[in-house]
Amino acid sequence: MKKRLLTFALAVACAFSLTACGGASSEEVTENDYMTAEEAVNTAASATQIYVIAASEDPSILSYFSQNMPAMTTVEDYTKFLKQQDTAETDAILAGVESYIDAKEELGSEVKIKTLDAVEGETPKYDAKVKIKGDEIVVNLTLEGNKVYKEGKTRTATQEVIITKNSISSISTTVDYELSEAVSTAGLNTLLGMGTVFCILILIAFCIWLMGVIVKAAQNAGKEKVSDVKAEAVDNTVADIITREEAADDSELVAVIAAAIAASEGTSTDGFVVRSIIRKA
Structure with a gap:
């Protein structure tokens, strides 16, 4: 029994030790099957640098750009050139250009990709953050502008370039705002x-009130019509009664006249015909 308990305890200890070893192995991924992190940064920087230069307002930069690429002296020329290429990266880069142009209003007239402080004699490296997950590499570059927005501070932006396998699939530029600006x-x-x-809500309440007014107005109009019909019926009834009374009065008058004539002549009233006289107004 003691041997079985000892064996069980050793098995549990081995299981915990294996779990600890698995959790401790967390090496940072620096490449995938298509490119290394450094190659991804250079690819992202190259794609960004072209339209950053094309959209620049610095005469010296534009002069250099026009000398090396005479057909593209503005960002519009670069956009037109991209549309003519029709490659797998065209749509992504065009979207990146539009995103950058929108952000450039906040960055200022001169924009550059931020680099790290380099040792003398070495090529400066870009200030970039790289995330590699499977076939996808996400590169975040920092863009520095010359527009001062508060107490000598210049605006920056984050350029996100997503590389899927070995081609650019997405580019976007997001201006960096301070917490106070974001909150405001x-x-x-x-x-x-x-x-x-x-x-x-006020408009809906007004419409509901207006519907009530319309319904009340319609109900009042219906009541007026009913009262008019009733009044007309009463008038007709009264006129009929008056007509009947007048007819009755005429009959009595005819009988009296016929009796008077018969008495004066000593005859009966059977042969008399009395007609009513209608007076014209």
């Missing part, structure tokens, strides 16, 4: 949203 923007959006909701 969120607060403003919240106020605008609440204001819009209140306006819609």
